[in-house]
Amino acid sequence: MSTSSVPNSSPSAAERELQDRFVRENLRRVFALIYRIVGNVADAQDLTQDTFIKALQRKDQLKDGDKSAQWLGRVASNTAIDFLRRKARVNFTEIDSLPEPLPDPSERRADEEMLRAEEAAYLDHCLEALSVRERTALVLRDVEDLPASEVAAILGCSPATVRSHIANARTKFRAIYEQRKEAQ
Amino acid sequence: MWNSAAISVCFAASLVAQDGLRVNFPADSPVSVVSSGWGESRAIPRGGAYMVDVRTSLKLKNNSRLRLRGISLQVSSQEVAAGGKASVSVPSLDVYPGQEFPVKIDLRLLQPNSGSSPSLVQVQLDGVLFEDMSFFGPNRLGSRRQLTAWELEARRDRQHLKLILARQGDDALRRAMVDILARENSRPKLDVRMARSAAALPNARSIETAFLSQPGIPVEGVKAVAVSAGNQLQILELAFANRDKREVRSIELGLLVRDQEGREFAAGSLPATLTMKPNGTASVQPSASVTLNRPQGIPLKVENLTGFVQQVEFANGDLWVPPGSFRDAARLAKVIPGSLEEQRLADIYRRRGVEALIEELNRQ
Amino acid sequence: MKHLDESQIALASRGDLSGFANLRARLHLTFCKTCRDRVAEYRQDQQRVKSAVAAFELPRSMKWDELEAEMFGNIRLGLEVEEIHRDAGQVSPVVVQHEAMSWRGLAAAGAMTAIVITGWFLTGPGAQSYLRHGPSAIAQVRSGAVVLRGDEHGVGLENRGTGLMLRNVSAPAGRFEVSLDGSVRASAVDQDSGQVTVSQVYVE
Secondary structure, rough: EOEEEEEOOOOOOHHHHHHHHHHHHHHHHHHHHHHHHOOOOOHHHHHHHOOOOOHHHOHHHHHHHHHHHHHHHHHHHHHHHHHHHHHHOOOHOOOOOOOOOOOOOOOOHHHHHHHHHHHHHHHHHHOOOOOHHHHHHHHHHOOOOOOHHHHHHHOOHHHHHHHHHHHHHHHHHHHHHHHHHOOO | OOHHHHHHHHHHOOOOOOEEEEEEEOOOOOOOEEEOOOOEEEEEEEEOOOEEEEEEEEEEEOOOOHHHHHEEEEEEEEEOOOOOOEEEEOOOOEOOOOEHHHHEEEEEEEEEOOOOOOOOOOEEEEEEEEEEOOOOOOOOOOHHHHHHHHHHHHHHHHHHHHHHHHHHHHHHHHHHHHHHHHHHHHHOHHHHHEOOOOOEEEOOOOOOEEEEOOOOOOOOEEEEEEEEEEOOOEEEEEEEEEEEEEOOEEEEEEEEEEEEOOOOOEEEEEEEEEEEEEOOEEEEEOOEEEEEHHHHEEEOOOOEHHHHHHHEEEOOOOOOOOOOHHHOEEEHHOOOOOOOOHHHHHHHHHHHHHHHHHHHHHHH | OOOOOOOHHHHOOOOOOOOHHHEEEEEEEHHHHHHHHHHHHHHHHHHHHHHHHOOOOOOOOOOHHHHHHHHHHHHHHHHHHHHHHHHHHOOOOOOOOOOOOOOOOOOOOOOOOOOOOOOOOOOOHHHHHHHOOOOOOEEEEOOOOEEEEEEEEEEEEEEOOOOEEEEOOOOOHHHHHHHEEEEEEEEOOOOOOOOOEOOOOOOO
């Protein structure tokens, strides 16, 4: 019987520790961002993994904490949008519906927890009412804090167009949110 | 913790164990083990785990007086992957009494690095099928039904190709094999992920269901209720009627799904244990949801589900498989995979040509 | 005085109006309380959007802890793959095709605090094309902590950090199927013996 070992040039233990910490600190945020863009858990999971694998190979970008978090958001957005583009064969604006349904809001918990859950579910509803373009522009601008020019570059449209998407997204979100308040 | 160099030294030493592979056949087994061993193996440390690759070829011998048609072996490793089982089967054999034959196993184990030696790999006989359709073995994995079904399909498909050869000659056989290979290469593939759960799909809607028309079938599908939500499918109920005089023990249903563009895909199979007296009915409520994607992750929105009965097991041990003509419709041949025997014969044709195929067909 | 229209207010809330429009809006807001109040509402919406994105809810059948652990494990796995390619002096494919990697990650076992990688198909004949292009399709069955998986290279079974994989006995891609009672099967023809070998994994 013969055995052999595969040579292994792993990074140092300290480097691995840094990588692991970077992932732990940013995983949920990146997943949430991508999930809002692609709209389903399976793709969001895979794209999140891709994002970190790409990002962790750019050690130069990871040195400055805040900057690296923002840079990571850009990598995540680009990864998600590239995916949507491939899926839609160029024009990702063709994808309008989300296959992932919202959780059933009929599951109720008591008192404050119930109110919090209801509010969260309604905010979700407001976001889901936007088109993919609008939601993506809104998340990149208002959650990831990317400048409008950068959002335009990621989405592959002109600054004027992206401002239009952002305006539409914000006004629609507001209108739907106000509908609920009026109904209460 | 991540000191891989130290780990690789540690485990390279421990893999020298001579008893890493145990092959357990019953004492009265008509098939015996001539030789077995680790064969080629290597240990690959990866962080906090290590992987063990084992390539082994068992040499077995048919000690019975009958030709051996198929064998199933259960493969396991203590404390590895509990909650599941694995098997290696070789159907479409033709092993004469006293003849030896190989069964190859290419195995990889993944174990956490807990400092102990690699897990023992055990290979146990689950069953052997002989030319007279008799079976020997503990049958823990249902290999009797499987080996029998594969053998019936093999005989059916060999007979079909022999008829083509006899009636229309070599060229017709050649064309038939080219068709089989072309269909295999172009068969649309599907990414099927199943979760065993009884939870209802949220926002699901009913979809159209149907059963393929299969004349002379012993068990007929009479009802199918299914729902879909985007690319998720859930079969809520299936009901069948026994049109045969024999009591039915189980069936296996093949599943086809159609998307919005009318494209059809094979989406797996659904075995069901159903006790049905002659003219009786029975139903099942599968507790599983299936997520379907085209390759490259494109969701497949399910519009329609079609079922077809691909196996019926009777209480007296008889087994029924569809006749060869079942896949004659071009649409079905493109979507439903052929039998394992068809796969084997097509490979013979592909690698060695029509003469070798004819020799193989005439051998049995 | 003509108020700002809704789009202008929405953009003004975060300074997204351009050039002259921005100047005009800022001047108007200096004097118009109505529009200032509307802008404030839009600014509150920014917080609502942030909290909505952060507080996403997974479908009921999934738990964040498990998903997080799985992603962490797969990311670590993907990085390990890069190391293998560097070891072999090969150009890295950069990103493991996401089609393939949905194995469950694992929590610590025994004294370990790191997540154990479940990395199959990493090395061996099928690995490179697998890593570069991904399999053309997969079959997967998940039942509790047990995951079965199959593709044209073979089938595998994994449970909490341990796994067993049966690879096809020959290089040409085989065929695989899933059975909804909880099993995955792959078949391939052995080029040496001409036998068709079927590897199968089942949930118990």
